[in-house]
Structures are given as structure tokens and as C-alpha cells.
Amino acid sequence: MDKIKLIIWREFITRVRKPSFLIMTILGPLLLVGGMVLVSFLGMQENGVQHIVVIDKAQLLTNKLKESSDVKFFYEQADLSDSVFKASPYNAMVEVNPLVLENNTIQIFYKNLPSITVQNYLSKEIESVLEREKLRLNNVDPDTYRKIKTALKVQLFDIEKAGKQSYDQIKAGLGFGFGYLIFLFIFLYGAQVMRGVMEEKQNRVVEVLISSVKPFQLMMGKIVGVAMVGLTQFLLWVALTLVLGTVGLSFAKDAISGEAVQQPAAQMTTQLQEQLGDQAPAVDTPGASAEMLGVAMQVWDELPVTWIILLFLFYFLGGYLLYSSLFAATGAAVDSETDTQQFMLPITVPMIIAIMIAQTAVYNPDGPAVFWCSIIPFTSPVVMMVRIATGNAFSHPGELALSMVLLVATFFFTTWLAGRIYRTGILMYGKKVTWKELGKWLFYKG
Amino acid sequence: MLAVENIVKRYGDHLALDGVSLEVPKGKIFGLLGPNGAGKTTLIRIITRITGPDSGRVLLDGHPMTAEDVVRMGYLPEERGLYKKMKVGEQALYLAQLKGMEKREATDRLKAWFARWDMAHWWNKKVEELSKGMAQKVQFITTVLHQPELLILDEPFSGFDPINADLIRQEILRMSAEGTTIMLSTHNMGSVEELCDHIALVDRSHVVLSGSVKDIRKQYSNATFRVEFTGNAVAFANALAYHGELLEHREEDGACTARVKLLHGATLNNVLAATLPAAQITGVREEVPGMHEIFIRAVSNQEPATVAVGTTE
Numbered sequence: 001m002d003k004i005k006l007i008i009w010r011e012f013i014t015r016v017r018k019p020s021f022l023i024m025t026i027l028g029p030l031l032l033v034g035g036m037v038l039v040s041f042l043g044m045q046e047n048g049v050q051h052i053v054v055i056d057k058a059q060l061l062t063n064k065l066k067e068s069s070d071v072k073f074f075y076e077q078a079d080l081s082d083s084v085f086k087a088s089p090y091n092a093m094v095e096v097n098p099l100v101l102e103n104n105t106i107q108i109f110y111k112n113l114p115s116i117t118v119q120n121y122l123s124k125e126i127e128s129v130l131e132r133e134k135l136r137l138n139n140v141d142p143d144t145y146r147k148i149k150t151a152l153k154v155q156l157f158d159i160e161k162a163g164k165q166s167y168d169q170i171k172a173g174l175g176f177g178f179g180y181l182i183f184l185f186i187f188l189y190g191a192q193v194m195r196g197v198m199e200e201k202q203n204r205v206v207e208v209l210i211s212s213v214k215p216f217q218l219m220m221g222k223i224v225g226v227a228m229v230g231l232t233q234f235l236l237w238v239a240l241t242l243v244l245g246t247v248g249l250s251f252a253k254d255a256i257s258g259e260a261v262q263q264p265a266a267q268m269t270t271q272l273q274e275q276l277g278d279q280a281p282a283v284d285t286p287g288a289s290a291e292m293l294g295v296a297m298q299v300w301d302e303l304p305v306t307w308i309i310l311l312f313l314f315y316f317l318g319g320y321l322l323y324s325s326l327f328a329a330t331g332a333a334v335d336s337e338t339d340t341q342q343f344m345l346p347i348t349v350p351m352i353i354a355i356m357i358a359q360t361a362v363y364n365p366d367g368p369a370v371f372w373c374s375i376i377p378f379t380s381p382v383v384m385m386v387r388i389a390t391g392n393a394f395s396h397p398g399e400l401a402l403s404m405v406l407l408v409a410t411f412f413f414t415t416w417l418a419g420r421i422y423r424t425g426i427l428m429y430g431k432k433v434t435w436k437e438l439g440k441w442l443f444y445k446g
Numbered sequence: 447m448l449a450v451e452n453i454v455k456r457y458g459d460h461l462a463l464d465g466v467s468l469e470v471p472k473g474k475i476f477g478l479l480g481p482n483g484a485g486k487t488t489l490i491r492i493i494t495r496i497t498g499p500d501s502g503r504v505l506l507d508g509h510p511m512t513a514e515d516v517v518r519m520g521y522l523p524e525e526r527g528l529y530k531k532m533k534v535g536e537q538a539l540y541l542a543q544l545k546g547m548e549k550r551e552a553t554d555r556l557k558a559w560f561a562r563w564d565m566a567h568w569w570n571k572k573v574e575e576l577s578k579g580m581a582q583k584v585q586f587i588t589t590v591l592h593q594p595e596l597l598i599l600d601e602p603f604s605g606f607d608p609i610n611a612d613l614i615r616q617e618i619l620r621m622s623a624e625g626t627t628i629m630l631s632t633h634n635m636g637s638v639e640e641l642c643d644h645i646a647l648v649d650r651s652h653v654v655l656s657g658s659v660k661d662i663r664k665q666y667s668n669a670t671f672r673v674e675f676t677g678n679a680v681a682f683a684n685a686l687a688y689h690g691e692l693l694e695h696r697e698e699d700g701a702c703t704a705r706v707k708l709l710h711g712a713t714l715n716n717v718l719a720a721t722l723p724a725a726q727i728t729g730v731r732e733e734v735p736g737m738h739e740i741f742i743r744a745v746s747n748q749e750p751a752t753v754a755v756g757t758t759e
Binding site for chain 2: 003006007010014199200203204205207208209210211212213214423427429440444
């Protein structure tokens, strides 16, 4: 047992000490958060005040559009020729044709594409002015109109959970996120196991090692060691993302509002929702962001968080252990990276299927494909996470238990299988290995 | 010390070892010889417990070998190497600990070895920064560091320049003098003659020859003597009569050298008595076959068509 600890330690420490580990650890969350901040920043940040000229021959909009700190309106009654517009200080030109009340269409000509925020602001302003005009023409009282106008909200309720709104969609999305993490982890670190095995084989260090330890110990030591590297990196990512996320969010907020105000985290979330709200017309009522927060809180309350985390770790490790032993066997069976492809395909395909099925599970967590893939161990780590997050798995505890037992059993089986391929493969050089050959290796005596 | 009994090992359709038995006496240097592909490496891997036999057993000091016995052995494989990215000292410590050594003791012994071979400054270098010969020296140290009772060396001299090969040779002799049992596999027949007390020759999955080097050479000697004399070669040949056959002779400045093969159960004394009146005998030496010759004869006896298979390298 001491020997396997030693192997685990070596696998762990040599990887963690590599500069690439540090770089990936820092770069990972930086890219993630940085990307998000950059997108929102670029999307919302304006290149100074936008001067917009409105060509309004019918005099429908003139002096009726509300200006903001970022958008200033100017009005013209005659067409501006392209060359005149190009020479003018205006950033964009809105052409309102006289028939706009019938065809509900305007054209915007620009020099630089206005940001989404400005576009939304423009269309909202023009829309409300036109609406008022139509109300006047049709002799409709604006108050009556507000009463008539219907913004339908659909609330979903699961009959099993009386009185509570269902947010299965959001939860399924969350579950998919977990499943995707498992998928990523298996590929990133499974490949590391494979490369590690190939390195030992190419170095010819392997025969020296297995004169001291059993091949199975060497394989398991590597698998566990790499898993620890992965978990360490994962935890560092979570920690760093939280830190960076907080910093990045406040930075983004400051940049947008133009003033540095310290905000409590909860309020900041609201702020973000509002900013997002600007982009997405569907939630642009002032109450929407508060509602979103409420939904988030309720989802959090409804989810059995402890169970989800425990099951996530279970499927996370189970899936990794299952696949990494296959990766290890592949590494042992070949001489070079280029030979891995024929064996990689059957490993990759179930994973791809898993991620595809998990996607459909977000919209239809009760489908038969989702059911089967959440039971079959090669896809269950990814797919079952969606069912767990929606709570579907908890209402079918038998299926969950079956899936977990099958995963463990299959893990033991693939590890045994991989161990037998591994101990023969690592000592086999210069031979192009076929599937038939691999089959024979299974039955060689220890 | 080590006894191998009736080992059979099969890889699919290929019979790698077929009823192989041999015995390695304690404290001796034992040479395991044989052409490439004869099954030497398979046998060594079975002894080092890297792989298991289909049938037969390996005894260590009279007891069937167990998994715990691997720490009593040191093994330098033919296909050997080190982690390229790891530092020399760290790696040597790792390998020593895998052999069950305490970290502190391993460090002390390693430092002593490194000092003795004047390579202390390699400690913090990565293996990829070392030359092949340097890495081989590190590898040799890691093999013997835990002072194994049984040392198994597969082609120990390959990859060394003559100076370092000699260094390794000295270490082998030193450890043997200290009581270590050593099993050596090599194609270098010169070093077999120089180092080995006993040998076994494996060819096509069988042991075809085994015993002490002295006995084997005697067994392969074919009663041929090199006789030096002055005088008439024809008179010498006639005097031999039925005691011996003159295989060839060479004459240089009146001094003759003849190769004489004894016939009809004659002894050297018979030959000398018969030829003394005819020539002035100045020297007699028995022609003992070298290991190189014995190797080729033993292997080609099996099947003449494959005489040249991997005899030297």
C-alpha cells in the first residue's frame, strides 16, 4: 500500500509542479471570467455619446423621442444624401418613412454599428412614440390601452409538489452544466493518464518500475494521482473564479455606471440582471430582475444541494475512473500517439452521445433516450446529472440506485479489463496491435 | 540461491519457454546466454515476477518465491530508461523507495554512490540533460542501491563506453565478492569468460547447456593440442603414428607449430613419447574452446541452418 501511495504522490507532484499546471490554473478562470466580462463590457460600453439624426418627413417623431446621457437626437425633414451623412458628425441616421404607421418599419443607417443597448433604446423609444400616435389616431385612451395590453406570464407547477412553481428548465440547465464539467474532466484528465502511460512506455522506465510494483498498482497509482491533480485544479478554478468573478463583476458594473460604489453581492446580482435586462426585451420590466433573483433563490431552496454535490462527486469520480482505466489501457497498447486513434474512437463516441443526450434532457428529462443513457454507465455520469438536478432522479430512487451500482460495477470491470491489457501492453514494443491481439492479452496468465 | 523448475510459458501460439529448469548457486556469477528470441527475457521476467509462468515454479532459498521477495532482487532490464523530466536525485530516491527503502537511508547511500562515482553535481539535473552513458550509470546505481541478494542484469554493458563498462565490471566483481548472487545476461562472450562461474544456454525455449564454465569448456574441448617443436615436420608427422592426427602445421624460421588431435584414446604422454625422438619439443598447450565457439557449436547443433543467429552484438 505504501508503494501505491508513493506512485500517487509522484504522479501528483510532478504534474502540479509543472509550469503548465500553474498557467492553466490561472488562465482557466481568467479566460472564463475575462471572456464574460469582455463580452458584457463590449456589448454595453458605448463609444461616447451617440448623435442620431432622424429623417422624419411625416413629422411623427420630431422632438418626441426621449434623450439619454448616451443618445442625442437631431431631426431633419429632408433626406440626407449619403455623402452629406458621411461628412456629418452624426453616428447614425434613422429613416422614418411616412407609411411607418402601416408597415411598422424603420431603417437605420450607421457609420459604426451601434451597440445592442443603443439599438434597443432606439427601437423602444420609437415604438412607444408610434404607439401613442396610433392610440391618438384610433381614439383610444392610453390608460385603457395599458389595461388591455397583455404580457402573459406562464407559471409551471408540478402536481407532485403542491403549491410550488416548477423551475425544472432552469434546474435542468444547471444539471447540464454539471454534466458538462464531468465530460470535460474525463477528457482532459483521461488523456493525461493515457499520455502518462505512453511516456513510461516510451522512456522504457516501465520495466524497471514493475520489477518493484505490480502493473496494476502502477496503473491505479497513476489514475488516482491524476484524479487528484484534476480535483486540485478544479477546486483552484472554483476558488479563483469566485474571486475573479466578484472582482470582475464590480469592475464591469463600475465601468458601465461610471461610478465606483461598493455593493453587497446580492445587490450586484440584481444589477447584473438589470444590465442583462437591457439587452433582453423579454425581461425589461423593472420587476423582472427582482423576479429572476427570486427564482434563483427558490431554485436554490428547492434543490437538495447537499445531495446534488455528493452525487456530482460520485458521478464525477465514477465516470473518470471508468474512462481513465480505458485510457490507460489504450496508452499501454500503443507505441505512439498516432496509433491511439483506432482505440480512442470507441471511448469518445459514448461520451459524445452522452453530452448530446444530456442536451435533449434539458428540454425533455423524461424521454426514453434520457432514461436509458442515465442507466448505462458509459453515459450515465453526464446524463444522470440532469435528472438529479431536476429532481427527477429522486422521485425514481430505484433507477438512481441502479445507475450508481452499475457505474461502480462497470468501473471495477473496466479496471480489471484495462489492468490485463495494461500489464501485457506496457512490455510490448514495435508491434501494431489489433483488436484481436488485445482480446488475446486478456487471457494471458498473470 | 535461486532455482527455476520446469517453467512453461506460452504467448498465444508461441511457446516462449518449454520446461526450463536451472539453478543459480549462491554467491556466484551466473551467465544466462542464448540467441535473440530464445526466451531469456521471458525467463528473467518470470524470475523478477513481472510476469507469471503457465506452469513450473521459481524457488528462492528453497522456498517458492513470493511477492515480498522482489525487494531482495535488483533488476536492470535490457529495455531500460528513466523519467526524462524528473531530477536525477529525486528519481533515484523514488525508485529506491519503491524497493522498500527508507527515504533517509536511501538518501545517504545515494549520496555515497554519487560521491564515489564523482557525479554529486548531477543530483539536481534533469535526466534529459544527461548523456546516455551518464543516465545508464544512474540507472545502475538505482538497481543495486538497496543491496539486493540477487542481482539480475540484462545486457549490463550495453550503452557504456569501455571505461564505464570496466567500472561496471569492477562493481559486479566487488558485489560478487561481498556475497551477492548475480545473474547476467549478455551477448558479450568475453565478459562471460571473465566474469561468470556458471552459465546456462537457452535456445528456442529450452536450456541446451548448463553448468560451470570450467566444466563446460572441458566438455567441449576436443582433445586437440598445439605442439611447438623444431625439427622436421614430416618426421614429426610420421612419428605421431596412430596416436594422433596432424590437423595443420605452420613453419616459421625453423620453428614449427602443429595442431594435433589425439586418436584412439591416446593421451598427451603417448604423443610426446612417440614424437620426442623425431623432434625437439619446445611447448605444448591444450586448445580449450572459447565461450564464443561453444555458443555457436551448442546453438548450431540444434539446427545447422541457424548457426549465425545473433551470436555477437
